[in-house]
Amino acid sequence: MGFKSGFVPIVGRPNVGKSTLLNRLVGEKLAIVTPKPQTTRNRILGILTTAGFQAVFVDTPGLIQPKYPLQEYMAKATWTTAREGDLILWLVDVRDEPKKLKDLGIPIILVMNKVDLLKDKSVLLPLIDEYRKQRVFRELIPISALTGDGVDELLRLIENHLPLGPPLYPPDRLTESSERFIASEIIREKIFLLLKQEIPYGTAVRVEEYKEKEETLYIEATIFVERRSQKGILIGKGGGMLKRIGQLSRQELEEALGKRVFLQLWVKLREGWRKRKKDLRYLGYGAI
Numbered sequence: 698m699g700f701k702s703g704f705v706p707i708v709g710r711p712n713v714g715k716s717t718l719l720n721r722l723v724g725e726k727l728a729i730v731t732p733k734p735q736t737t738r739n740r741i742l743g744i745l746t747t748a749g750f751q752a753v754f755v756d757t758p759g760l761i762q763p764k765y766p767l768q769e770y771m772a773k774a775t776w777t778t779a780r781e782g783d784l785i786l787w788l789v790d791v792r793d794e795p796k797k798l799k800d801l802g803i804p805i806i807l808v809m810n811k812v813d814l815l816k817d818k819s820v821l822l823p824l825i826d827e828y829r830k831q832r833v834f835r836e837l838i839p840i841s842a843l844t845g846d847g848v849d850e851l852l853r854l855i856e857n858h859l860p861l862g863p864p865l866y867p868p869d870r871l872t873e874s875s876e877r878f879i880a881s882e883i884i885r886e887k888i889f890l891l892l893k894q895e896i897p898y899g900t901a902v903r904v905e906e907y908k909e910k911e912e913t914l915y916i917e918a919t920i921f922v923e924r925r926s927q928k929g930i931l932i933g934k935g936g937g938m939l940k941r942i943g944q945l946s947r948q949e950l951e952e953a954l955g956k957r958v959f960l961q962l963w964v965k966l967r968e969g970w971r972k973r974k975k976d977l978r979y980l981g982y983g984a985i
């Protein structure tokens with residue numbers, strides 16, 4: 698049989714585990730993961746190349762009804778990606794009520810995630826039946842992106858449904874994300890993990906400097922907030938919060954890159970950036 702390849706978008710509601718699955722499928726942390734919905738804001742590629750196929754997985758922002766321009770960008774990123782897919786992984790939380798999905802004219806695998814959280818596994822079969830009645834899925838499979846349960850089987854299904862074709866990227870390529878982007882995302886992840894409620898949603902991170910000098914990586918980044926009151930919360934008492942964000946980010950960057958990292962963080966106000974097209978472009982949420 699010939700080589701297979703294709704784009705495989707991972708699509709679904711916020712928080713169902715799309716980014717966790719992307720990282721699991723390629724075996725590297727390429728996308729940030731937090732317990733908060735709407736963590737992912739951009740499309741993120743994760744490329745898996747084996748002897749028989751190359752799957753270009755694309756993590757996407759969770760599907761929502763957009764209410765302001767940043768969310769419009771996120772929704773556009775998801776739908777544009779989904780429409781360009783050769784095979785879609787439609788991810789749901791196995792505990793959620795089944796919703797009807799319209800036929801997109803592209804083969805879809807229904808991936809029922811978080812089975813590890815099911816106390817009573819006997820609910821699985823009737824649930825699979827209910828989804829199957831929709832007649833839009835080529836395959837249906839329960840998995841746990843967190844523990845890896847079912848993921849090998851999912852990869853077999855993916856290989857079966859990929860079209861024949863040559864590799865789309867060099868075989869050693871993992872992603873299209875730049876190191877700068879990954880650094881800004883790691884900082885954003887710490888903000889999502891450390892700050893409560895609405896604060897993370899009003900922040901964006903921009904890497905201003907990224908240069909290597911004598912084995913040390915110098916990174917300067919700005920955390921933008923959209924309201925004056927958020928600046929103090931991000932900096933924290935005696936600068937404690939910003940310090941914590943910096944420490945955790947630096948630790949992870951050093952482990953991921955295997956070099957010493959010097960990280961300088963700034964907090965700046967950019968009033969209402971989530972609603973302004975020009976600001977969105979400046980912060981990396983512009984062209985798709």
Ligand SMILES: Nc1nc2c(ncn2[C@@H]2O[C@H](COP(=O)(O)OP(=O)(O)OP(=O)(O)O)[C@@H](O)[C@H]2O)c(=O)[nH]1
Nearest residue numbers: 711712713714715716717734735736737759842843
């Ligand atoms: N127990 C369990 N938790 C999971 C599983 N997959 C993901 N999670 C958790 O669910 C939360 C959301 O995971 P993400 O991967 O960020 O979800 P997402 O779909 O990318 O979310 P958005 O980017 O916000 O749309 C995190 O706390 C994950 O650790 C799973 O299989 N089992």
Ligand SMILES: [Mg+2]
Nearest residue numbers: 715716736737
């Ligand atoms: Mg995500």
